[in-house]
Amino acid sequence: MAISERKKRILAAVVEEYIRTAEPVGSKAIAQSGCLSCSSATIRSELAELVAMGYLEQPHTSAGRVPTPMGYRIYVNELMQRQKLSLEETEEMNRRMNLKLQELDATISDVSRLASQLTDYPALALTARSAVTIRRFDLIYVDANTFIMVLTLSSSVAKSKLVQLPVSVDQTLVQRLSSLFNAGFTGITEEQVTPLLIKSTERAADDTMGLSSVIAAFVIETLTEANSPAAFVSGENRLLNQPEFRDPDKAHRLMSYLSGGGYVLPPGAEPQESGEIRVVIGPENAAEELKDSSVILASYDAGDNTRGLIGVVGPTRMDYSAVAAKLSFLAAGLSRRLSSGGAPPEGMHNKLIIKGDDPNEHR
Amino acid sequence: MAISERKKRILAAVVEEYIRTAEPVGSKAIAQSGCLSCSSATIRSELAELVAMGYLEQPHTSAGRVPTPMGYRIYVNELMQRQKLSLEETEEMNRRMNLKLQELDATISDVSRLASQLTDYPALALTARSAVTIRRFDLIYVDANTFIMVLTLSSSVAKSKLVQLPVSVDQTLVQRLSSLFNAGFTGITEEQVTPLLIKSTERAADDTMGLSSVIAAFVIETLTEANSPAAFVSGENRLLNQPEFRDPDKAHRLMSYLSGGGYVLPPGAEPQESGEIRVVIGPENAAEELKDSSVILASYDAGDNTRGLIGVVGPTRMDYSAVAAKLSFLAAGLSRRLSSGGAPPEGMHNKLIIKGDDPNEHR
DNA sequence: TATTAGCACTCGAAAGGCGAGAGTGCCAGC
DNA sequence: GCTGGCACTCTCGCCTTTCGAGTGCTAATA
Numbered sequence: 001m002a003i004s005e006r007k008k009r010i011l012a013a014v015v016e017e018y019i020r021t022a023e024p025v026g027s028k029a030i031a032q033s034g035c036l037s038c039s040s041a042t043i044r045s046e047l048a049e050l051v052a053m054g055y056l057e058q059p060h061t062s063a064g065r066v067p068t069p070m071g072y073r074i075y076v077n078e079l080m081q082r083q084k085l086s087l088e089e090t091e092e093m094n095r096r097m098n099l100k101l102q103e104l105d106a107t108i109s110d111v112s113r114l115a116s117q118l119t120d121y122p123a124l125a126l127t128a129r130s131a132v133t134i135r136r137f138d139l140i141y142v143d144a145n146t147f148i149m150v151l152t153l154s155s156s157v158a159k160s161k162l163v164q165l166p167v168s169v170d171q172t173l174v175q176r177l178s179s180l181f182n183a184g185f186t187g188i189t190e191e192q193v194t195p196l197l198i199k200s201t202e203r204a205a206d207d208t209m210g211l212s213s214v215i216a217a218f219v220i221e222t223l224t225e226a227n228s229p230a231a232f233v234s235g236e237n238r239l240l241n242q243p244e245f246r247d248p249d250k251a252h253r254l255m256s257y258l259s260g261g262g263y264v265l266p267p268g269a270e271p272q273e274s275g276e277i278r279v280v281i282g283p284e285n286a287a288e289e290l291k292d293s294s295v296i297l298a299s300y301d302a303g304d305n306t307r308g309l310i311g312v313v314g315p316t317r318m319d320y321s322a323v324a325a326k327l328s329f330l331a332a333g334l335s336r337r338l339s340s341g342g343a344p345p346e347g348m349h350n351k352l353i354i355k356g357d358d359p360n361e362h363r
Numbered sequence: 364m365a366i367s368e369r370k371k372r373i374l375a376a377v378v379e380e381y382i383r384t385a386e387p388v389g390s391k392a393i394a395q396s397g398c399l400s401c402s403s404a405t406i407r408s409e410l411a412e413l414v415a416m417g418y419l420e421q422p423h424t425s426a427g428r429v430p431t432p433m434g435y436r437i438y439v440n441e442l443m444q445r446q447k448l449s450l451e452e453t454e455e456m457n458r459r460m461n462l463k464l465q466e467l468d469a470t471i472s473d474v475s476r477l478a479s480q481l482t483d484y485p486a487l488a489l490t491a492r493s494a495v496t497i498r499r500f501d502l503i504y505v506d507a508n509t510f511i512m513v514l515t516l517s518s519s520v521a522k523s524k525l526v527q528l529p530v531s532v533d534q535t536l537v538q539r540l541s542s543l544f545n546a547g548f549t550g551i552t553e554e555q556v557t558p559l560l561i562k563s564t565e566r567a568a569d570d571t572m573g574l575s576s577v578i579a580a581f582v583i584e585t586l587t588e589a590n591s592p593a594a595f596v597s598g599e600n601r602l603l604n605q606p607e608f609r610d611p612d613k614a615h616r617l618m619s620y621l622s623g624g625g626y627v628l629p630p631g632a633e634p635q636e637s638g639e640i641r642v643v644i645g646p647e648n649a650a651e652e653l654k655d656s657s658v659i660l661a662s663y664d665a666g667d668n669t670r671g672l673i674g675v676v677g678p679t680r681m682d683y684s685a686v687a688a689k690l691s692f693l694a695a696g697l698s699r700r701l702s703s704g705g706a707p708p709e710g711m712h713n714k715l716i717i718k719g720d721d722p723n724e725h726r
Numbered sequence: 727t728a729t730t731a732g733c734a735c736t737c738g739a740a741a742g743g744c745g746a747g748a749g750t751g752c753c754a755g756c
Numbered sequence: 757g758c759t760g761g762c763a764c765t766c767t768c769g770c771c772t773t774t775c776g777a778g779t780g781c782t783a784a785t786a
Contacts, residue, residue, distance in 0.1 A: 026778055039730050044779070062737045062778050140501050140513065148521050150503065150513055158511050160523035237599055237618035240611045248603045248611060255600035389749055402759050407750070425749050425766045 003053070003074070009036060010046050011055055012079040015067045019319050022243045024064030069282040069316060072294070076279045076320050083321040085329060093118055093326070097333050108308070109232045115310045115330055116235025119323050122255075124233045124263055126309040127302065130155070132226040134186045134219060139178035144168040149215060151222050154187075155306070159222050167209060176205045181215060190223040233258045244292075244315040257289035258313065271299035274307060274335055277324050282316045292316055296323050300331035302338050310334075366416070366437070372399060373409050374418055375442040378430045382682050385606045387427030432645040432679060435657070439642045439683050446684040448692060456481055456689070460696045472595045474673060478693060479598025482686050484677040485618075487596045487626055493518070493669040495589040497549045497582060502541035507531040512578060514585050517550075518669070522585050530572060539568045544578060553586040594624045607655075607678040620652035621676065634662035637670060637698055640687050645679045657681050661690040664698035671697070 003011075013035055017025045027047055031040040047065050050056045055071035058064070067075065085093075096114060112125035136152040145168060150160045180201050185193065193216060202212035236255040245251040266286040271278045280295040294316045302308040310331060312323050366374075376398055380388045390410055394403040410428050413419045418434035421427075430438065448456075459477060475488035499515035508531060513523045543564050548556065556579060565575035599618040608614040629649040634641045643658040657679045665671040673694060675686050 024778090028778075040778095041730055041732090042728085045729090048780080058779090060737060061780095062735085062776095064778065136505065138503050138511070140503075142499065142515070148501070148513055148515060150511055150521075150523055152505070152511060152525055156525055156527065158513075158523040158525040160513055160521040162515055162519055162521040164519065235622070237615055237622055240615040240618070246611050248609050248614065251611065252600055252603040255603070259598070259600055387749090391749075403749095404751095404759055404761090405757085408758090411751080421750090423766060424751095425764085427749065 015075040024066050026064040072281045080321050083325040112232045113234045119312050121312045121314040122235045124311045127230045128307045130306040137182040139174050141171045141174045147174050180205050193220050231261045242315050274301040298327040298331040301335035378438040387429050389427040435644045443684050446688040471593050475595045476597045478673045482675050484675045485598045487674045489672040490593045491670045500545040502537050504534045504537040510537050543568050556583050596621045605678050637664040659686050661694040663694035665701050
């Protein structure tokens with residue numbers, strides 16, 4: 001049976017009222033809300049049909065109605081109207097973003113913290129798997145026992161390590177290694193760093209001390225890290241604001257799942273284009289722990305052709321409209337700030353595009 | 364009035380029983396526990412005196428006794444016996460530490476996560492303020508618009524940044540800057556990086572584009588970061604395991620305080636020597652939010668003459684003895700692994716001491 | 727035929743009452 | 757000074773009652 005226009009309006013009213021109050025919604029409340037011009041009795045019969053169709057349910061015989069996941073799905077797909085952010089809200093968000101991201105080098109943890117603060121729900125940030133390679137390789141000779149490795153990645157980030165040796169090496173070996181690695185290890189993927197390649201570099205450099213394999217190990221480590229999808233969750237404790245998580249055990253279960261950081265997207269739920277918003281409702285989630293929670297995801301352009309994902313987790317009764325609006329604003333702001341073209345700033349200090357290890361990272 | 368030996372034993376029994384059960388402790392329970400050879404009536408009169416002295420209190424007239432902060436204080440200072448860890452426990456802890464710290468480069472977040480996992484309480488990790496300086500300064504010329512800055516710190520960590528310029532520079536300027544900065548900016552503290560110094564370097568290098576100030580900004584940023592005490596909290600959600608935090612509001616208050624990361628030690632509570640354990644009980648805490656929680660702190664030697672601090676947060680009714688034992692084991696293990704002398708490993712791979720930017724850091 | 731008003735009914739949540747039990751303080755006897 | 761006994765107190769859990777929101781149904785109405 002198709003859903004009539006009036007049923008849709010009633011469904012939307014139920015969802016919105018339930019989101020607002022977290023209490024089952026009665027026919028009278030809908031009639032009084034004024035968006036429908038019919039009596040509570042009419043609404044009652046419509047509600048009964050919506051229950052039969054599976055969009056609503058009753059916690060018990062004499063209670064109001066509550067949306068089912070199916071009901072939320074219809075709401076999100078068809079009924080929800082994109083909420084507009086007020087001027088104050090956009091200003092506030094811009095202010096916060098600028099505060100956090102002024103170094104033009106947003107760590108994934110910053111992004112998730114920001115999303116959590118702005119929405120007042122727990123948030124997670126994920127980076128997509130990408131195909132970063134080494135663009136340039138340098139070894140700086142410091143003294144007989146020390147050198148510095150510097151790897152410049154194709155994502156325009158520099159990574160470095162100080163290596164202290166228990167044995168002496170001479171400067172020419174370091175130089176030989178530097179140019180050999182720069183020739184052989186740039187532009188290749190992690191899988192292409194084979195034992196064979198390492199072995200041949202070792203031989204070519206006349207490296208009898210196994211330095212090559214140490215260096216190669218750092219190369220692999222760096223590539224692995226740069227390419228693997230990182231995840232970061234923050235604001236788990238904001239769950240406790242929600243009445244559905246007043247049960248400490250329930251809250252604890254979800255919070256420790258989130259802290260574990262093993263969030264997996266259900267198939268097909270990944271937003272494809274930058275700026276797209278996806279909503280995963282209750283049982284649509286892959287993880288058992290999320291079966292009665294919803295996740296709203298947005299994707300943003302993190303520069304260097306990689307996309308990042310921000311997600312917000314809440315009860316199925318979450319404010320989809322408001323969160324989606326905030327998230328898409330946030331994603332747009334991040335894309336603008338992070339993609340290399342953006343954010344024309346003032347002053348020499350800002351005109352430079354600086355990317356590298358963030359000294360603000362805690363360690 | 365001095366506390367008699369018997370009173371002490373009774374107090375210890377109350378504290379331990381209360382820690383175990385989280386229920387007010389009655390006279391009968393103590394009598395039956397067998398550690399005292401007197402009747403419940405005797406114990407009752409002793410309990411009444413302990414209440415009068417302020418070491419115990421009653422939630423209501425006909426309930427058992429609960430330790431006051433003063434009672435916990437006496438217990439921690441005088442009565443608690445250092446708990447021995449079982450062989451399995453030490454092995455488990457060693458295993459976990461090795462797992463986490465195999466790269467010999469423990470980030471502060473790893474340390475706090477470890478402490479939280481091992482104790483099953485929220486944990487925080489702090490690094491003490493230290494006096495790191497730049498040991499060596501390098502600029503690598505990449506192309507006319509790009510160079511890499513590499514800062515080697517006195518703590519033997521290398522930090523790097525890739526700088527992309529909107530204008531062209533020639534290689535000789537980069538070299539000049541490199542040697543001038545290496546001469547002028549090494550070995551000095553953050554405060555000594557004055558505008559005057561920057562200005563004179565700029566002039567000496569014939570730097571008309573203001574590169575010097577950009578570079579100096581990175582130097583300051585790096586020094587600030589390296590020297591400022593970093594804090595990291597993990598496992599906040601474990602609070603929910605504790606019966607005293609079954610009230611979601613209470614739990615939420617403390618969790619958001621902890622997530623804020625603004626933990627301040629009360630004066631005098633900082634453990635002075637590596638390995639020392641300090642306990643801060645309830646109202647002794649500086650922050651209002653912690654007034655009915657306790658913090659157990661241990662200090663460890665993080666290498667490079669800096670000390671780190673790990674703390675565990677729980678209700679005042681926390682298992683001081685067990686946590687202190689675990690924490691001191693953990694601190695000892697960290698000291699051993701992190702101070703440069705330690706951990707003789709096998710194989711070339713491990714013989715090298717590698718310090719630098721951790722590619723395992725999420726960003 | 728769709729809508730509305732009226733009404734009896736249902737069921738959960740909140741409020742009140744009650745007894746059980748744990749624990750106390752006190753007192754008299756050893 | 758310690759102990760057993762005893763009356764007293766207070767909370768907790770359980771049960772019952774009440775209250776009210778909300779329903780489904782039916783008959784009247786546009």
